[in-house]
Amino acid sequence: MKIDACSVIAVIILLIGGCASSRTKYVGWPEYSGPIPFVQKEVDAIGEFEWNQRLQIRSGIDEIAFRLLTIGKSSPLKKGKSKLMEDSPTPVIAVYDKDLDGKEDTFAHLAVGETSTLDFGFIFDLNHDGKMDYAVFNGGPLPTKDMKVLWMNYHYLDSNYDGKIDILIYNVDLDGDKFLDKNVWAWLYDNDFDGTIDEGEYLGPGVEMPVPEIEGAFVIKSATGEKRLLKKDLQEGLVFLSGVLSEANALLAQGE
Numbered sequence: 001m002k003i004d005a006c007s008v009i010a011v012i013i014l015l016i017g018g019c020a021s022s023r024t025k026y027v028g029w030p031e032y033s034g035p036i037p038f039v040q041k042e043v044d045a046i047g048e049f050e051w052n053q054r055l056q057i058r059s060g061i062d063e064i065a066f067r068l069l070t071i072g073k074s075s076p077l078k079k080g081k082s083k084l085m086e087d088s089p090t091p092v093i094a095v096y097d098k099d100l101d102g103k104e105d106t107f108a109h110l111a112v113g114e115t116s117t118l119d120f121g122f123i124f125d126l127n128h129d130g131k132m133d134y135a136v137f138n139g140g141p142l143p144t145k146d147m148k149v150l151w152m153n154y155h156y157l158d159s160n161y162d163g164k165i166d167i168l169i170y171n172v173d174l175d176g177d178k179f180l181d182k183n184v185w186a187w188l189y190d191n192d193f194d195g196t197i198d199e200g201e202y203l204g205p206g207v208e209m210p211v212p213e214i215e216g217a218f219v220i221k222s223a224t225g226e227k228r229l230l231k232k233d234l235q236e237g238l239v240f241l242s243g244v245l246s247e248a249n250a251l252l253a254q255g256e
């Protein structure tokens with residue numbers, strides 16, 4: 001399969017904010033200084049996915065992922081060739097245990113011989129079946145309207161644990177001031193788990209309204225204006241993201 005990470009992401013997934021990792025620098029975050037290890041016990045406290053808890057689950061996972069982001073560099077525990085990315089500039093998939101709790105929590109796509117990259121995400125296993133089912137992919141730092149820094153990222157979930165991504169969550173600019181909003185996201189759902197997105201909503205504390213579906217596309221308010229996310233592109237996006245998760249899980253399942 002010919003896939004270039006940045007272009008696929010730009011075309012399918014990162015439509016909302018562009019391919020941030022190629023134009024933003026990974027700078028300016030606080031350095032994590034609390035106790036480690038922490039991730040597994042905090043993921044355990046969140047528990048399995050529940051529809052009516054989805055907002056709280058997103059924010060709990062986002063907090064954990066942000067703390068992982070602020071832990072300094074770590075070395076890959078396992079590396080392998082990515083079939084999905086084999087023709088891209090970053091054909092290596094790697095997993096890391098950033099918080100040193102003995103369980104991998106981070107994946108990245110690397111160039112051959114490279115040890116760091118901005119193409120990384122954090123992975124979590126909500127239902128304890130040994131397979132990661134929730135990923136938070138790094139987008140990069142972007143300013144908010146009060147000139148604070150917002151971590152743009154992309155959450156994607158396999159909420160029924162069948163190995164396929166069925167929920168995508170994006171940062172949005174719902175109020176149209178050209179800055180990403182801090183407390184509302186666009187959520188896209190594959191409600192019947194058949195690989196197509198069926199419904200979208202803007203959801204955040206105090207916000208709940210549908211994302212309009214017009215002529216086969218979900219029309220989302222991004223910081224650079226309205227973006228039409230075609231259902232067929234989203235379908236490919238789900239396949240790609242499910243593939244990324246599968247490759248990370250396959251790597252995790254390998255012996256040392």
Ligand SMILES: [Ca+2]
Pocket residue numbers: 039040096097098099100101102103104105
């Ligand atoms: Ca860990």
Ligand SMILES: [Ca+2]
Pocket residue numbers: 124125126127128129130131132133161
């Ligand atoms: Ca799982």
Ligand SMILES: [Ca+2]
Pocket residue numbers: 157158159160161162163164165166193
């Ligand atoms: Ca699923």
Ligand SMILES: [Ca+2]
Pocket residue numbers: 189190191192193194195196197198
């Ligand atoms: Ca569907």
